Amino acid sequence: MSDTFKKKLEENVTCSICLDIYKCPLTLSPCLHSYCYTCLVGYVAKFSNSSNPTAIVIQCPDCRAKITLPPTGIDGLIPNHTLQNIVDELAFDEEEPERKPRPRPPKGGEEGHLEKVREDTGKVADVTSCSTNKTETNNNNGLSTQNLNVEEKHSYPPTVVDNSCSSTSPCDSNREVQKPPRPPRPPPPKLPATNSNTMLYPDITNEKAKLQMELEAEERPMDFDPCKDGLLMKFGKYGSGVNDLRKPYGLALSSVGDMYISDQAGSRIIHYSSTGVLLHKIVTDCDVNDIALFPNGLILVTASKAGNAILRVYNLNGTIVGEYSGLHFQYAKPSGVAIGVDNYAVVTSLENNCVYVFTEQGKLSKTFGWKGAGNEHFNVPAFVTVNNKNYIVVSDMCNHAIKVFTMEGTFKYSFGHKGKDVGMLMSPMGVCTDNDNNVIVADTGNFRVQAFSSKGQPLGCPLEDTFKIGPNVRPINVAMDHHNNIIVLLLGNQFAEVRTYLWIPPPPKSLKDSILSFTGSSMSKMFGNVAGNF
Known part of the structure; x- marks a missing residue:
């Protein structure tokens, strides 16, 4: 069995709850989705009804269809023997030793006649x-x-x-x-000696030979550890295992420096220590997108396929302790989330191309923005953050810009436009701010992470050329740790990883430099106006 076919087959026999190969798969009816027996035991426990334990209604983890379990509970579900046979065949193929080819019998003719005798x-x-x-x-x-x-x-x-x-x-x-042996070939004629300046093929012109030499001189040895400048730490990997990442999206830090990552493929929230050690996993019954943390440690996630809820609040044990819901949020497609002063929650909507602001009690306080290309418009607002001034910073993905608003929705300023040069953006996604309110942007379309001042002046690229790490590897999200370093969430073709890079922001301009800069710009404008009059 080829490795490619085997990998594709393993993806089809992977449980979407534990993200591992099926173990005793059971089939839900009528949606016919299958899951491991032990996974269903833990999943059904969340829906158990103490008043009537025999009538348990759950939601399918994949399609959210309502499933009524039989009176006997999980034991009454139908085993999926087809999936189990495929899993057993995969295990047998891994254990079976390599078979040596059997020698072919001699063909017919005189040798075959003697073999028969x-x-x-x-x-x-x-x-x-x-x-x-x-x-x-x-x-x-x-x-x-x-x-x-x-x-x-x-x-x-x-x-x-x-x-x-x-x-x-x-x-x-x-x-x-039997034919007589062929006579030996005559030795090749000896060619006249040529010096190093003589070309081997006389039909190649001097210009082509010169170009070939230049191309050979430009060849460099392959870098097997790219994007390592300023790299402090990396952890996590792509895979179908329980502890692997499949489609990471959200990234947040706790007050003690622990990292929380939301994985869209497994509807999971994964808890890592500040050194990248896996500590805990939370499996949800909805699609989780971005993630943020309250000061008290509760986890706030943007949720899809969660009924009328646009936000859900989980404790560290994975129990739902609150929801931000409403009938008009059912198809909002929430993406980014951030928490501001007074625990106000800020959410971006991909469907409505707007930003929602909720109070600490979960009441909708403000809605601003609609689809368009103006200052107060959005076209796929992917992620959002709140800086130290309580300003809302939004990454407007398809407008290739970063836009800043007050908590009341008043537009302040924006920066960035489509391009590949420094200061330009291409489909920006994750965004965060450091202690000095400098804006760090995951410039996803340009395979880099860019830094800007609080007013939008480019400060450089802490990470560039992420495509060298692997095929289509791009920065998806960014965050700042407690040492003011940049945490980058990378995702590519069968690649997922979290990296921490050193970030040293440039020193702020002194008063003298600011006066000289202001004076120079004022003088240039004055001379420009005078020249315009003539």
Whole structure:
């Protein structure tokens, strides 16, 4: 079984709850989705009804269809024997040793005839001579059997053909004629010695030879550890295992420096320590997108397929302790989330291209923005953050810009436009701010992370050329740790990883530099106006 086919087959026999190969899969009815027995035990426990334990209604983890369990509970579900057979076949294929090819039997002809004689009589037929004076002929094939001597031998059967037979002998029809050996080839002629300046092929022009030499000079050894400048730490990997990442999206830090990552593929929230050690996992019954943390440690996530809820609040044990819901939020497609002063929650909506602001009690306080390209418009607002001034910073993905608003929804300023140069953006996604309110942006379309001042002046790229790490590897989200370093969430083709990079913001301009800069700009404007009058 090829590795590619085996990998595709393993993806189809992976449980979407534990993200591991099925173990005793059971099928839900009527949606016919299958899950591991032990996974369903933990999942159904969340829906158990103490008043009527026999009537348990759950939601399918994949399609959210309502499933009524039989009176016997999980034991009454139908086992999926087809999936189990495929899993067993995969396990048998891994354990089965490599088989050596069996030798082919000899083909027909004289060797096949001798092989048959050896199998029937245990003797080896050796043809020693073939006389032209035959006295007895086989009526079937005309072969002479007068001078066929059969000798008993215990070694492998050599077949010797006597070349003394005449050309008119009947055995010529079944005997391969041995051709005389070919004469040895003459040695190649010696070419005249050439110096290093003489080209090997005379039809290549000097310009082509020069270009070829330049291309060879530009070749550099392959970098097997790219994007390592300023790298402090990396952890996590892509895979179908329980502890692996499949489609990470949200990224947040706790007050003690622990990291929380939301995985859209498994509807999970994964808890890591500040050093990248896996501590805990929370499996949800909805699609989780971005993630934020309250000061008291509760987890706030943007939720899809959660009924009318746009936000859900979880404790560290994975229990739902609150919801932000409303009928008009059912198809909002929430993406980014951030928490501001007074625990106000800020959420971006991909469907409505707007921003919602909720109070600490979960009441909708403000809605601003709609689809468009203006200052107060959005076109796929992907992520959001809140800086130290309680300003809302939004990454407007398809407008290729970063826009800043007050908590009341008043537009302040924006920066960035479509392009590849420094200061330009291409489909920005994750956004965060450091202690000095500098804005760090995951410039996803340009395979880099860019830094800007609080007013939008470019400060450089802490991370560039992420495509060198692997195929289509891009920064998806960013965050700042307690040491003011940048945490980057990378995602590509069968690649997922979290990295921490050193961030040293440039020193702020002194008063003298600010005055000189202001004076220079004022003088240039004044001379420009004077020149315009003439």
